[in-house]
Amino acid sequence: MNPYNYLYLSALLFTIGAVGVVVRRNAIVVFMCVELMLNAANLTLVTFSRINGTLDGQVMAFFTMVVAACEVVVGLAIIVAIYRSRRSASVDDASLLKR
Amino acid sequence: MLTIQTPEAVMFWFLAPLSVVAALGMLLVKKAVHSALLLAWVMITLAIFYIAQDALFLGIVQIVVYTGAVMMLFLFILMLVGVDASDSLTETIRGLRPIAITAALGFGGLLVSLIGRATLGHDAYGLTSANSEGNVQGLAKLLFSTYVWPFEVVSALLITAALGAMVLAHHQRTTERPTQREQAIARFRGASLGSAAGLPNPGVYARHNAVDVPALLPDGSAAPNSISATLKARGDMLDSAQFELGEVDNTVQEEK
Numbered sequence: 001m002n003p004y005n006y007l008y009l010s011a012l013l014f015t016i017g018a019v020g021v022v023v024r025r026n027a028i029v030v031f032m033c034v035e036l037m038l039n040a041a042n043l044t045l046v047t048f049s050r051i052n053g054t055l056d057g058q059v060m061a062f063f064t065m066v067v068a069a070c071e072v073v074v075g076l077a078i079i080v081a082i083y084r085s086r087r088s089a090s091v092d093d094a095s096l097l098k099r
Numbered sequence: 100m101l102t103i104q105t106p107e108a109v110m111f112w113f114l115a116p117l118s119v120v121a122a123l124g125m126l127l128v129k130k131a132v133h134s135a136l137l138l139a140w141v142m143i144t145l146a147i148f149y150i151a152q153d154a155l156f157l158g159i160v161q162i163v164v165y166t167g168a169v170m171m172l173f174l175f176i177l178m179l180v181g182v183d184a185s186d187s188l189t190e191t192i193r194g195l196r197p198i199a200i201t202a203a204l205g206f207g208g209l210l211v212s213l214i215g216r217a218t219l220g221h222d223a224y225g226l227t228s229a230n231s232e233g234n235v236q237g238l239a240k241l242l243f244s245t246y247v248w249p250f251e252v253v254s255a256l257l258i259t260a261a262l263g264a265m266v267l268a269h270h271q272r273t274t275e276r277p278t279q280r281e282q283a284i285a286r287f288r289g290a291s292l293g294s295a296a297g298l299p300n301p302g303v304y305a306r307h308n309a310v311d312v313p314a315l316l317p318d319g320s321a322a323p324n325s326i327s328a329t330l331k332a333r334g335d336m337l338d339s340a341q342f343e344l345g346e347v348d349n350t351v352q353e354e355k
Contacts (some may be wrong), residue, residue: 001108003101003223006148007214009115013141015207016122022199025191028177029131032138035169036122039145046154053224055237058154059246062238065164066253070260072169076176077267084270089180092191
């Protein structure tokens with residue numbers, strides 16, 4: 001086995017997350033799929049850090065984790081705010097700009 | 100030059116399919132809570148992969164931050180928002196699902212074939228020399244020298260995110276809070292006088308006394324408004340029939 005297998009795995013996980021963002025309607029599940037995509041990118045960074053023999057990739061993965069934590073906090077606050085005004089966590093219901 | 104030992108290969112071929120199956124399950128299960136649990140499992144397998152790839156610090160941080168803090172936050176919001184129609188898997192935009200699956204197959208195929216054909220021009224080095232002083236020490240050295248500016252920017256981002264979440268979660272009343280008198284008037288001028296004295300309590304039975312059993316109306320049927328609508332929507336409502344007493348034993352034993 002060579003370390004490139006981790007890259008294949010992360011490509012698969014990223015694709016699955018992308019499908020989830022498009023297909024699912026519950027805003028929280030959509031958000032979890034975004035998290036899955038971020039995690040897949042992190043696995044790529046860690047694998048390349050190992051392949052290249054430097055720790056820079058791990059530092060970048062660390063920064064990704066911090067940004068993901070910020071994103072979760074703000075995103076969930078937005079979901080709660082939308083839920084308060086529209087009584088629904090469905091991404092299809094937040095379509096006020098369309099009309 | 101990096102050689103991967105057999106235990107790591109066994110671990111990879113055992114956990115990688117499991118994580119892909121869990122990620123697929125996350126798309127396919129109906130309840131959002133089950134999606135959250137499957138995502139937690141994917142994140143734990145990723146933490147194991149990080150540790151196996153000599154990224155000890157990131158593996159531990161992955162467990163603490165993701166499966167600990169982030170998933171806890173997700174579950175908390177899921178409990179707050181509750182279940183509604185958005186959990187259903189029916190298609191709202193016609194033809195979306197086949198298009199999405201085709202696009203995903205194309206994208207995934209593109210990524211996989213790219214990784215398969217790309218070469219770095221050198222063999223994998225491995226992290227034994229970079230981790231010679233310890234993984235955490237190596238990361239700290241980089242973080243506070245080369246990456247010290249991004250590190251400061253990230254701290255500003257964290258503060259901004261915390262403030263933003265506070266602003267978004269802050270609830271401002273647009274109408275005056277109704278007084279007790281106004282609430283009483285609204286109750287009596289409502290569509291029916293049935294709830295003027297308040298909604299009925301949930302059932303009180305000899306063998307069960309909880310909010311998930313409806314009270315009985317005089318004709319023996321369950322009073323629908325005696326339990327919370329949330330419990331009803333979740334399907335957590337119990338049937339009161341199982342608590343009925345059937346044959347009542349009237350023989351009283353005298354105590355001496």
